[in-house]
Amino acid sequence: MTAAARPAPPPVARGRLPLIGHGLHMWRRPLEFLDTLTAYDPIVAVHLGPKPTYVLTSPDLVHRVMVSDAADYAKGRSFDKLRDYLGNGLATSEGSFHLRQRRLMQPAFHHTHIARYARTMAETATARAASWRLGQAIDVTREMYDLSLAVLTSTLFSTTLDERLAAEIRRTVPLVLRGMYTRVLDPTNLWQRLPTPGNRRLADAHRRLRNVIDHLIDARRGSPPDGEPDLLTLLLRAEDASTADTMTSQQVYDEVVTLLVAGTETVAGGLAWLFHELGLHPDADRELYEEVRQQSGAPFDLDRLGRLPYTRRTVDEALRVRNPGGITIRRAVTDVELGGHHFERGTEFIFSALVLHRNPRCFTDPTRFDPDRWLPDRPAAPRGAFIPFGAGSHQCIGESFARAEMTATVVAVVDQWRLEPVPGKRVRGVMTSTNHPRDLVMTPRPRTTAARP
Template sequence: MPTASRPPAPPVAPGRLPLLGHALELWRRPLEFLDGLTAYDPIVATHLGPKPSYLLTGPDLVHRVLVTDAASFAKGRSFDKLRPYLGNGLATSQGAFHLRQRRLVQPAFHHRRITHYVDTMARFAAERAASWRPGQVVDVTRQMLELSLAIVTSTLFSTALDAAAAAEIRRALPVVLRGMYTRVLDPTDLWHRIPTPGNRRLADAHARLRRVIDHLVRTERADPAGERPDLLSMLLDARDADSGEAMTERQLHDELITLLVAGTETAAGGLAWLFHELGRNPLVDERLHQELHDRNAVPPTADRLPELDYTRRVVDEALRMRNPGGITIRRAVVDVELGGYRFRRGTEFIFSALVLHRNPRHFPHPRRFDPDRWLPDRPAVPRGAFLPFGAGHHQCVGESFARTEMLTVAATVAGRWRLVPVPGVRVRGVMTSTNHPDNLLMRVEPRPRTP
């Protein structure tokens, strides 16, 4: 029974429509809708169709669902909708199979391995920055998406990737990303079955992406000699500790497409928002550049990255205020009690880092971009309030990779250029599988010489 201090059911978020629920709001103005939910504590009902799902705004409840009581919850329907595109990779699998796959994939993202990729990350970032000219206006979101895709494909497939395969991935992946989000938000589960031009483009792009990954795997398998520096070679060599078995062809394919999808948009969206905030906060931008100069970190190297304390706080603040993640759904597999309410088995719960990270109860002045809120002497953030990459057994396996990429690219680009907002251009957040800024046009200005 609910506690006496609570109504019999959680409040319902405003803007609910018949049949569609809040799906249209999440499609048309996702960030504004999610921002409005920080006013609720600790649970608010939302509808992605006729049935309610319950968004958790209390960090203690999120921690329970993702960590403490994780066995009482399974991945929700959004992951079921993603399975036709991602297969049964880490993003969609669960239970014993998920844990087995995670053990096989995890060594490829050990911090010692990540340091080997810093030079590749810095090289691609430097080449991208060198292609710009003083005064040029660039679409930063597009630039960061192309840069992240180049970094991910090169670290995944360093010995097998050729120009044709890279171009095919660049063409197909954005179509698949957008299509997946549309599929997740469809409250009827019918739209994807209609042969619309958009659905045909999605099916074609998905088929082309699968073919190119199969080609890359075959290419790398055909040349097994020597020590290979990429993630694909590590996945090919991985063996289960209990059975000694390698991944099947299907498992390997599913993990690779998952890493491609997750590793491209997350870092790209985070970097685009980071440069947006640096442009809006010139004092932060100047302080970051001064640290890069003082630490002799232009260009950055693996041994210099740990010294960039302020740059790291800038990355953390970008991940807080403009987290590129979307929403995550968990389904109760038993009857549960959360926040003084009882819910039946099958009820779905949502958490969003965007809601948690912009909650004024846990982050004073949440819309102020303040990297110093992460100084060690500041009040500790409550457990569960800052989850840029999730938590528990399903925490993003590539968190260290994504953080290192953001730090390396931010240092490389900011060491050479200042990206300045274009007057009169309205930037808004949009959601595909992640959150990223749309129409982020910025003018490239050379850095003045630092004394």
């Protein structure tokens, strides 16, 4: 092919600045910036470093990179930075080691265990919602974060943490998340080397979080729980089928810190956005309550999920329009062809569920919250257009856990309260390694006329 016949390179997203490219947009207003990328099809270049990175806005191309041609891609440079904090857990590992770890961890997320976890989720969410009071203004994002942490620790460690350890996790995980995101976006890789107050806080938070998790692992090795095993016990017992090897303490740590980060922040962000949308859409809230009310008093188990179709559609729609995930980066390990363009080995590609889920070529009126778009008689989303938990061999291992937790929480809260927006409060999205709402203050109103004490 002659130079004149070569296709034009992919367009560059608007707003590129000298030296820092699009990094400032991703730092200051990441959600708004990602929304602008839906105007491009199927690839758009963004600059987050010395070389362009290409955002895939087509579900077909994302499917190729994540599933059908996955062997041609590895995790991008951002994951190298994350390994300083998440180790070599499922979120950061790849290749044969990733497959081995996934096989070792998969039994812990078997449906029989999820069914047992679901009861704990429901009890924890019901107790949390019952602690709210009529007229109390609550920070919904913080409430969902604390609830998700309580759910995860009660299933991971089979008991609630004592307040000292719980407080350490509440303090340190957000600091580590913010620090990780800052480093991922730094195109120079210089900021992390400076003795700034933020870097010192990050190092201290990482050290303290490490101490807490090591303490919990050592305690579980020394004293396994009575009765049904918790998640941590299952990880410690997991054996490689071919070698009978178990995970080292370092491997268990890497997986536990990954579960703490992914299992707390992501679910909390998804739930906070869901209640924000219900506050803005009282008709959807009423329909959801009517479905929950008809099942009121029934024990929460996995069978009940099938009897709550509107609840499931509501969860799906919240995961679509306000997906709590961040961005995923893949690096080509060989020369590749995508979207009619040739890319050399080493080129990096980004995809974001937010970009796909809010793409007008995939969803009608994509920014509108509409649980009924998931009715069986509605047109199905194109393949790969709805991937709230990723795709391929790196799809989130905890998807069924997260869905059960979100459903249990929605049922527990909606059965007791309607969360109403506080007038005058402006809610905006914030991107760290996850997408969550800031300043989401809402007021609980009881579903019955009887006021709570």
